[in-house]
Amino acid sequence: MTIRITQALTEDEQAGSGRVVRVNGPLVEMDGLDQVAVLDVVEVGHAGLAAEVVSVRRGLVTAQVYEYTGGLRVGDPAIGRGHPLSARLGPGLLGGIFDGLLRPLAGRPRWLTPGSLQQSSEAKRWRFIPSMSPGSDARPGDILGTVPTPSGIDHRVLVPGGVTGRVEWVSGNDDVGEDEPVAIIDGRQVAVTELRPVRAPGPMGTRLELSEPLLTGQRVVDLLFPIAKGATAAVPGGFGTGKTVLLQQLVKWCEADVVVFVGCGERGNELVDALADLSEIEDPKTGRSLLERTVVVANTSNMPVMAREASIYTGMTVAEFYRDMGYDVVLLADSTSRWAEALREFSSRSGELPAEEGYPAGLASALAAFYERAGRVTTLGGKEGSVTAIGAVSPPGGDMTEPVTAHTERFVRCLWSLDRDLAYARHYPAVTWRRSFSRDAQVVGAWHTSGGRPEWTRARARAIALLAEADRLTPMVELVGLSGLPGRERMVLLAGRLLREAVLQQSAQSANDATCSPAKQLALLEMVLAVFDQCLALVEAGRPASEVEEFDLSDVIRVRDEVGPDDAAGVELRRDEVLASLENRV
């Protein structure tokens, strides 16, 4: 066995050039390439298609190509770039839309023929405002300066990993090109953009305990299955269960500084629809459109398959980049199943031994490694930042035992399962309370208590108990009929219905209901619980349950849509009205 020591080559050097000997879809084999390592980037063919080395065997280099390989011939050139697959990170990402390799899509040709996304030559310039002065000591993660961006979010230029020492020179308050140096630290030039390998986690200080919720404005999430900042969640759901709409709601309404949305093998129409929505909604924190806090990595289902595999890692690398600036970042990937399928497609072409359902044996460890990149951390520069990772899963045939779903469930802290029966009944978001979980509920309960909402934990527990009891009673109703049940049980069924329709259902299209503040969430829940208590008291006082069931409670159900997203007082007013009207019926 030989041990070869490779080192990254500069842009001008090439790791040798070889030639193509085999083309089978995105799999290309080359020979004559020396000095390439596994996972290095290779440019293939006359169009310079981006590819990544997956194996090197006796001089034969196998690579996966990130673009359509039609027309590629035996004998075409191949050039090693001498570095692993990397994303170019810098100002200008927010509000932008990029392909799976983080190449800008805006302003590019309408039809994406191979090679049409090659690095543009247009030079962007950025205003650099230094915050360090010559002579000071710099450590990785320190803020070297800032770049004002149109997004209203400070873009912080950090001292890159591995660069430590005295600041010898810093650019003044000046416009600089993307690759122009803005500082020299210990003899090393630093620019506003950097190249980061996408497949390895970025460096960080220490991991911190999770302590506060990531508020999403979605009641079923925030009330029943809350998620903490820095945690992980998966959203499994068959088609037609509203997975994409729920993820888009999270993109819009979650309380993050920066959102990275990876559209991985999904629909083009939905992606543009989401982008159009984001550009129209104002971020209450910055007063600018939500699009300007969002980075979109788009690989729609008709774009090259292999770039889909990379897009998940690219998105995570972007999320870490903003985390390192001290921001709370949310990464949403729709859908991780398409990423796994891309893995499977390539491993099958390269003749790897298939494990479960044809997926490579490394699937579980790849999933685990991806979700482990989430977390709340102290950055190298001593700031606090977090990456919360939320992945959609598309189980084939809605089968929750298939490998991607089954493995993902094991590695995430929250599971928001979407249920086809709920979706059929147009109960949206169709998150089922039967097959979902949150391992962050306790942390979030403590946070609510310290924020002056100590009743949150108790109300949540009552809601979960009532929903479970209503579910348990439903099959009994089918056996003996509603009239065969005692009055109390009939009121529990009524409470179950009110919880579902007045609290858990939420209309993504309604301006009042699309998002919901924690106070209004709690007010809605407490209203339903109070109505239930009152109805139960009536029944226990001798009123026939059938009469109580015929009460018009549509005002309870409508109020979520009739008062503003933060109008807890409006809900409380409605509660008092409804309770008073129930009182009058006695």
Add this chain to the structure above:
Amino acid sequence: MTAEAEPVPLVHLEYRGVREAEGPLIVVEGVEGVGFDEFATVRLASGEVRRGLVLEVHRDVAVVQVLQGTAGIDPATVTVEFEGRPFGIPVGEGWLGRVWNGMGEPLDGGPPMLSSITRPVAGSPLNPTDRDVPRDPILTGISVIDALTTLVRGQKLPVFSSAGLPHFELAAQIAAQANVIDEPFKVVVVAMGLTHADAATMRDALEARAAAGELALFLDTADDPVVQRILAPRVALTVAEHLAFDLGQHVLVVLADMTSYCEAVREVSAARGEIPGRRAYPGYLYSDLASLYERCGRIRGSAGSVTLVPVLTMPAADITHPVPDLTGYITEGQIVLSPDVLGGDVYPPVDVLGSLSRLMRKGTGEGRTRGDHPAIAAQLVAGLARARQTRDLADLIGTAALTDTDRRYLSFADAFSSVLVAQGTAESRSLEDTLARAWLVASELPRRELTMLSAADIATYYSEGKTYPAGDTTAFDPRTERTPEDPVTETDERDGHG
């Protein structure tokens, strides 16, 4: 739509003799300069000419998929010529009003298609930033579709069916009746793996549209070679993309039956010795289907649109079968046909609770169809879900044990089938008629149950206790106090399309 005129190599190398011929594949040795996915011409000793595509190149070996199959190919005498470019077709309006086979060769005795512009049939992915949001309806004249799963220009909305159901009739009815208001509208129909009888039915139902020069029909029957079936939808979509995005027309593409298409993909994959995935379909079936379905849409700066209605039969009525399952993950909703949902002999037999049009929200409402349309549609579906539970309950415990409200839901469900859904295969209903029927159905429920409707819409359209006049299929306005004997009154201007 890649480069208009790719440079064609001046020298076409022709190779005599192949190493192997098996299934749809031949293996050619000693080749040089052959590109992946290139188009090839295969000549038999008899003089017969076949077409092929390069599936793999490995050193001096090329694997070629022969579109018409390898039957009759003698490896020793066959010659193969590589074209140096992918398979392309001429594009233009000449495709309309004609009948073609899956490769775009005439079936109607007319001349072949000629045009100065050719396009590769594989197409190119559309840059997502150039997409525009689909937001205008296409009306099919079929009440249950227009009211509850409205088709939107640029959408892909499949019909999921199973054996024995009238999905080809429904597909033909959609293709024959669909229209947009005041803009050019064309239809491309691809029949894949159809029996000759079904193909003839399809042809007859679409005769008027073909005669008007609004229809291009591609017929690939069950006895045609499977590889042609893989090309047929690509040929049709290339024609449609040109009509839509270069000529600014709205194009509806109907692909039936996608299950036959997927079986053709599986057959070729098996012949190549690929590792089979679920139910032996190749692992890349999702990407392959997406490369077809994602070719629909709208483009910024272009007036036209491509809308896709794939029709597929679910083997053994199993919606978790890979073909409907992968299709459902790519398309924007689905219209599910089911034999037992509506009961009796209702046409079209749409399972409303399993059906959905994801883009309906953008394509309906004020200025698109009518302001109350999204809400009344949501209310009807929610009501049906409740009615179905009630029906199950009634089967167990008898209707006598039901509450009054439950009984109202049962009559609501009956009215839904008979007033809104049931329709003739040649009957086209206006949107006003469809929505009036929807409100009549909703009026079977007590007002307190209509929690999804605004108070204003209820005041305008709700009319408790009204019944739809039996056998009357003319427009009926529930807001006027007329009896079935009254003459049809003029419709309110609020009903108009915005």
